[in-house]
Amino acid sequence: MDLSTFFQKFDQFADAPDAVAKMRELVLELAVRGQLSERSSDDQDDPAWRSFLEEFDNRIYGSDPGPPPPFAIPNEWRWACLEDVGTTKVRNAVEDHTRVSFVPMALISSTYGVAAQTEERTWSEIKKGFTHFAEGDVVMAKITPCFENAKSAVMRNLINGVGAGTTELHVFRRTTEVILPDYALLYIKTRGFITRGESRMTGSAGQKRVPRDYFATSPFPLPPLAEQKRVVAKVTELMALCDRLEAQQQERETRHAALARASLSRFAEAPTPANLEWIFHPSYTIPPADLRKAILTLAVQGKLVPQDPNDEPAEDTLAKVLRARERQEKALRIKEPAPVETDAEHTPDLPSGWCYASPDQLTAFHKNALTIGPFGSSLLKSDYTDEGVPLVFVRDIRSESFGGSETRFVTPDKAEELASHTVRPGDLLITKMGDPPGDTAIYPRDRPPAIITADCIKLTPHTDVVSPEYLRFTIRASQIADQFAGITLGVAQQKVSLGRFRCIAVPLPPLAEQRRIVAKVDQLMVLVDALETQLAASRATAANLLSALVAELTGTPARASISASPSSGTGRRGRPRKSL
Numbered sequence: 001m002d003l004s005t006f007f008q009k010f011d012q013f014a015d016a017p018d019a020v021a022k023m024r025e026l027v028l029e030l031a032v033r034g035q036l037s038e039r040s041s042d043d044q045d046d047p048a049w050r051s052f053l054e055e056f057d058n059r060i061y062g063s064d065p066g067p068p069p070p071f072a073i074p075n076e077w078r079w080a081c082l083e084d085v086g087t088t089k090v091r092n093a094v095e096d097h098t099r100v101s102f103v104p105m106a107l108i109s110s111t112y113g114v115a116a117q118t119e120e121r122t123w124s125e126i127k128k129g130f131t132h133f134a135e136g137d138v139v140m141a142k143i144t145p146c147f148e149n150a151k152s153a154v155m156r157n158l159i160n161g162v163g164a165g166t167t168e169l170h171v172f173r174r175t176t177e178v179i180l181p182d183y184a185l186l187y188i189k190t191r192g193f194i195t196r197g198e199s200r201m202t203g204s205a206g207q208k209r210v211p212r213d214y215f216a217t218s219p220f221p222l223p224p225l226a227e228q229k230r231v232v233a234k235v236t237e238l239m240a241l242c243d244r245l246e247a248q249q250q251e252r253e254t255r256h257a258a259l260a261r262a263s264l265s266r267f268a269e270a271p272t273p274a275n276l277e278w279i280f281h282p283s284y285t286i287p288p289a290d291l292r293k294a295i296l297t298l299a300v301q302g303k304l305v306p307q308d309p310n311d312e313p314a315e316d317t318l319a320k321v322l323r324a325r326e327r328q329e330k331a332l333r334i335k336e337p338a339p340v341e342t343d344a345e346h347t348p349d350l351p352s353g354w355c356y357a358s359p360d361q362l363t364a365f366h367k368n369a370l371t372i373g374p375f376g377s378s379l380l381k382s383d384y385t386d387e388g389v390p391l392v393f394v395r396d397i398r399s400e401s402f403g404g405s406e407t408r409f410v411t412p413d414k415a416e417e418l419a420s421h422t423v424r425p426g427d428l429l430i431t432k433m434g435d436p437p438g439d440t441a442i443y444p445r446d447r448p449p450a451i452i453t454a455d456c457i458k459l460t461p462h463t464d465v466v467s468p469e470y471l472r473f474t475i476r477a478s479q480i481a482d483q484f485a486g487i488t489l490g491v492a493q494q495k496v497s498l499g500r501f502r503c504i505a506v507p508l509p510p511l512a513e514q515r516r517i518v519a520k521v522d523q524l525m526v527l528v529d530a531l532e533t534q535l536a537a538s539r540a541t542a543a544n545l546l547s548a549l550v551a552e553l554t555g556t557p558a559r560a561s562i563s564a565s566p567s568s569g570t571g572r573r574g575r576p577r578k579s580l
Contacts, residue, residue, distance in 0.1 A: 007238075010245055013549070016542035020246040026550055027238045028112065028190045032221050034074040035553070036234045043224035044076065052178045056084065070192060073221045080222045082184065086174040088216040092132040092162050096124035101155075101163030103133075105141060108151045108165075112189050113239050116153040118163060130164035133171045138184045140215060143168040144208040148198060150189045154181045170215040183228040186235060187220060256284035264294055271298050276524075280531060288532040295524050296477040299517050300507045302351035311510035314465075315355040318508065321465045325365055337361045338502040347505045348479075354509050359459055360502040362466045368420045369460040372432060372498050373452040379418065384408045389415035390450040392443070397429045397456060400441045415451055423458045424449050428468055430457040430475060433495045438484050440472045457498065470514040473521060474506055 013019055030036050043049065056078065069079050082088060094100065101118035102125075108116045116139075133139055135158050141151035146168065155163065172184060187193060196218070201208040223231065263278040264286055279286055279294075298304045325337065340358040347356055363369035373379075373392075384391070388409035396402050410418070423429065423443050431439040432455040443450070452458050461468045474480060483504045484496060509517065 007241060007245070013542040013546040014249060015539050016546045017539060019542070019546060020242055020249065022546060022550070023245070024112070024239065024242050025191045026553065027235055027242070028186055029192060030553060031231050031235050032073075032187050032190055032192075033071055034077060034221070034223065036238070037223070037227050037230045039074060039076050040226065043226045046225060048177050049224045052085075052176060053078070056080065069219045069221075070196065074223070076224065076227075078222045079219045081217045081220050082172050083216045084220075085176050085179040085222070086172050088170060088172055088212055090132050090134075090137065090171045090173050092127075092134060092164070094123045094127070094160075094162050096122070096127070098123045098162070099159050100126070101158040102126050102130075103139075103155075103163060103165035105146055105151065105166045105168060108139070108141065108146075108153050110149045110151050112150075112186065113236060114153075115156050118158065120159055121164075123162075123164075126164040129167070131167055131169040131171060132162075132164050133169075134158065134163070134173065135161040136174070136181050138172040138181050138188070139165070139169045140172075140188050140210075141166075141168055142170050142210045142212075142215070144201065144206070147201070147210050148194060150194060152185060152188050154185050168209070170210070170212055172215070178225050179222070180225060180228040180232060182232045183223075184220075186232065188215075193218070259284045260286040260290075264290065268294055268298060268303070271303055280527060285531075285535060288528050288535070291528045291531070292525065293478060295521060295528070296473050297479065299521050300474050300477045300479055301348075302354060302507075302509060302513075304520050305513065305516045307351050307353055307513065308510075309353075311353055311512045313353045313355070314357075314508040314510050317465050317511060318355060318357055318361065321462055322361060328365055337363070340505050341503040342505050350507055351509070353513070354507060356505040357466075357508045358503050359506060362459075362461055362471065362506065362508075364460040364462045366460070368422070368458075370498075370502060371421060371452075371458055373454045373456040373458075374418055374421055375454045379410070379414075379451075379453060383410050383414055385411055388412060390448065392423055392429065392450045392452045392456060394431050394433065394439075394453075394455050397431050397441045398439045402441075402444055402447050402450075410451060418451050421452050421458070422449050423452050424460070426461075426463075426468055428459040428461055428472055428475075430459065430496075431455065432457050432498070437494070437496045438475060438481055440475050442468050442472055455495065457496070457501065465511065466508065467511065467514040467518055469518045470509075471506070473518075480504065480506065 007023075010019070010023075016022070027036070073079065099120055100123045102121040103116050103118050107118065131139070133155050135155060137155045139153055139155060141147050141149075172181075174181060174184075197210045197214050200214045201210055203209050259281075260279075263275075263281060263284075267275045267279045279291060295304070322337065338358050338360040340356045340361065342356055350356070360370055379391075386409065388411045390403065391408045391410060392402065393408075395406075415422070425443055425445040425447060427443045429441050429443055429452065431437050459471075461471055508514075
């Protein structure tokens with residue numbers, strides 16, 4: 001299969017993550033392997049190339065070939081290095097008053113073919129403490145993550161032909177006409193060159209750098225100058241094709257997104273079975289996260305299932321519970337529940353039979369029905385044991401997973417000391433912190449009582465008035481999430497205020513309707529889960545196809561990175577690279 005066929009198959013793997021970006025990487029990789037250009041006997045007649053070969057081949061004749069090159073190249077090419085055709089130790093001699101170009105890292109592009117932008121400075125301002133370069137020099141970022149992101153460029157259109165820039169650059173200046181700067185740039189932008197360089201980086205995390213030795217002496221596949229020009233021209237042509245494919249893909253995604261928004265809006269206005277089909281339409285995809293959010297929003301607005309006039313109004317049920325609680329307040333030594341705080345923005349009108357209630361009003365009849373985990377010195381890591389009463393952490397709530405190898409425990413005596421923080425099966429758990437806070441989980445029926453830890457909120461629902469399952473996804477709905485934004489405190493780390501959480505407005509349907517809503521939500525979430533699985537499978541299939549096609553073109557094993565599978569080179573090698 002040739003590269004044109006590969007491009008024709010684009011629609012088959014367009015769903016693969018970063019499909020166009022990987023196509024660009026492939027173009028560069030094939031270019032430096034000699035698979036985008038044809039050989040010509042006339043190339044060998046170039047006097048400059050013949051002179052270079054005579055000197056170069058004599059210099060390396062009989063020397064230790066060093067480590068094997070990373071891939072095969074044509075016999076007419078040579079494995080050289082940048083130091084064979086230029087210098088990587090560059091300094092400019094310029095008059096102080098000269099106006100020149102200055103290039104900070106932010107103005108160097110990661111994309112092949114995009115020129116670096118420049119700022120105008122006086123040479124006296126930047127001649128010290130910055131990296132020198134001149135017109136036609138090739139620069140490459142040496143610091144993480146700029147190196148990994150392929151920030152590099154051929155310096156062009158410099159003011160008075162010279163400039164300086166960020167100190168985090170390596171610079172190559174050719175000293176012979178047998179190397180084309182654009183071809184040198186092409187190679188250092190390949191994913192293979194970058195991947196191999198990552199293993200050579202030195203320094204601490206966040207400040208790792210590629211040594212100059214790697215930049216200067218790495219094996220470099222060098223074709224004759226005429227072929228370099230053909231390679232650069234072909235790469236430019238194919239990159240333009242990638243640009244067109246990317247534009248088409250973005251246009252298609254924009255159209256699909258508009259259709260998805262319209263279908264989601266249509267379903268939100270009238271969540272009927274007929275409109276439900278539109279949000280799972282095969283012609284476009286609504287992100288599963290958006291679907292889940294829309295379903296929960298409709299649920300707490302009373303639009304997901306029809307109301308039944310025979311249901312006991314939620315307000316009447318709640319009033320009975322609160323009256324009963326009032327009679328028992330003294331005996332149970334519990335405070336009067338906090339009333340709900342309403343406002344026009346967060347408490348829109350509700351369907352008939354619904355009312356607003358506060359989390360405090362929805363708790364069961366005991367003193368610690370709504371509480372947070374211990375903090376400060378109440379529970380320390382030194383209290384953890386390998387067995388006893390389990391602890392519940394924020395991570396358990398977020399993952400909805402309780403029990404396992406990461407579970408920590410405290411002794412029964414310590415658990416007794418922390419009895420007010422006990423969570424039991426059926427209790428609702430909510431994260432007090434996060435971005436955003438408000439992850440929820442119901443403590444499983446098959447788990448023993450546990451102790452919640454810091455930044456966990458425990459709510460014991462009064463099941464005569466509210467379903468724990470309904471309350472769980474209501475707190476996750478955007479209407480409640482918006483209220484959470486107004487009750488978070490802290491600077492370095494935002495946390496929900498428990499005192500304010502007690503008073504937020506929870507939309508409460510009749511208990512019978514809650515159960516119908518929960519059943520409907522569960523039914524729709526199963527469809528969303530299936531859609532998400534299908535999308536993941538489609539992306540995996542596309543990625544596998546892309547991997548197989550890349551493998552066929554590069555001769556590397558399928559699923560492997562195009563830069564990770566070196567093969568023996570067929571071109572002549574340069575001098576030893578013992579440092580590699």
